[in-house]
Amino acid sequence: MRRAWFLALLTALPAPALAWDGTGHMMVAAVAYDRLTPAARSKADALLRRNPDYASWVANVAPADRARAAFVHAATWPDDIKGRHGYIAASEDPNAPAAMRITGYADRQEHREWHYVDIAFSPDGKRVNPPPKANAQAMIVAMRGVLATADRTADARSYSLVWLLHLVGDIHQPLHAAERVTAEMPDGDRGGNSVHVCTTSCGHNLHAVWDDILGQNLSMDAVLAKAKALPAAPAPAAAKTDPAAWAQESNALARSVVYAPPVQAEGQNFQLDMAYLQRAEAVAQSQVALAGARLALLLNTALR
Template structure:
């Protein structure tokens, strides 16, 4: 029934849609990818689709879709692949030793590590003046730079370039989520709060974590028509901001938003659940929307350059 509904929707709209993805926070990543896809050059779209065909999930991404809809479908769903493999049979959740070159090496789909450490660059800060340590060597900022280089390199294998592409589709979204670029060090969390994952909060109900609230600020499990409508409706990111193409600058921007907005009152630092107000949630949604628009535009610029 769900597939029949989706195909009917696909046929009724004047542009191709993607098939539904089931990753728990797929909405935000697919929204960023949708924004980027519409800004790609025709040549970059064609080269991206050719590379994505090498992903082991390509057939499932495009099953049942007409040829005209497959490229967009694969592009949007590829943005969720680094999350989709978490916990999947045959993938190893253990991280490489961050002190070794293997921690940041890209070889291709034969690499069966989940690389969970690649998803964030948790730059620590302490409002109490406690000592902090920098993020590990293998992080989102480093891997965006690494994957961009591999994708643009004509002498690298198509497999390694395809693997780099799916990670770029995901990581550019991740690094624009403020809590993927910060963690707070306090007396309660002297080793850091893991990007807000250890901060309990209440919205309509309690039992949530600050990180998950921000992961879902763009929506959760939205239907595909809603994702594409939202991508089209978001105001365009300022050109001057889009032009800043340094991943280190992206991390600093997200870190500043975390300090100034994410951890602002009513978020507590004593370990007790924080009751998030309607005003806080509205600001979170506005910041998330702005960051998604910026991430999508920057992702498109990155891919247009790497795939030219």
């Protein structure tokens, strides 16, 4: 049955993606929701009601379950707006101060540069550049501050909340915190998006494999069940509050696990075997559980 599950996963893997699949992000939020204080839950729900998609998140949901459903769905909003009419895909200069402004829902930029902090490394000693200033790590710090500041507008705090639900998940995806620079790709591999791999067929990329390893397009009930089945995050690790440390942990996982054989330093269309994919699933489960625990601590602190 396990082999059949993996074969079904592999045949469904998509073209290049930009974040954990919605399933992974919703699982992070589900783990976090169960660890929130009653006060944080109440404040989060009040802020999420300001999001333009709130009505769709709770449509056909029983009143007692609406707060949880909205919280879990909200974790996908920064991906949901990609390509949506009225939003601007073109990124601003990520090193300009304006790229980090947090105003609220009147901001129609998609801010794709906020989803990752690609800490470059080179296995063969190539020169690497630091990440741009507007990145997932920096925005988590900035938005955590907005959320915790009572005199910021409710709109800006709501906007920060939905982004935090998403970005804490993003920064725990190893390929959102790493970019490999080689002689073949001196400008970097775009977090694995430029590394082509094969599973049951070719035409996939390494980033997309990791994004979707936990499943795709699952129902709310299936997401909640998968979240409850995750191994609990170790308490010492869950207590770490520094996004820079989170990014470094993800970067280390990318180096030691993501780019491990059968992925090589040069070449394309590496054949990913069952052992590699099982390791990837185990790492993804651990990272999602850890992200959920850390997200809960962040929100309990900011919303107390």
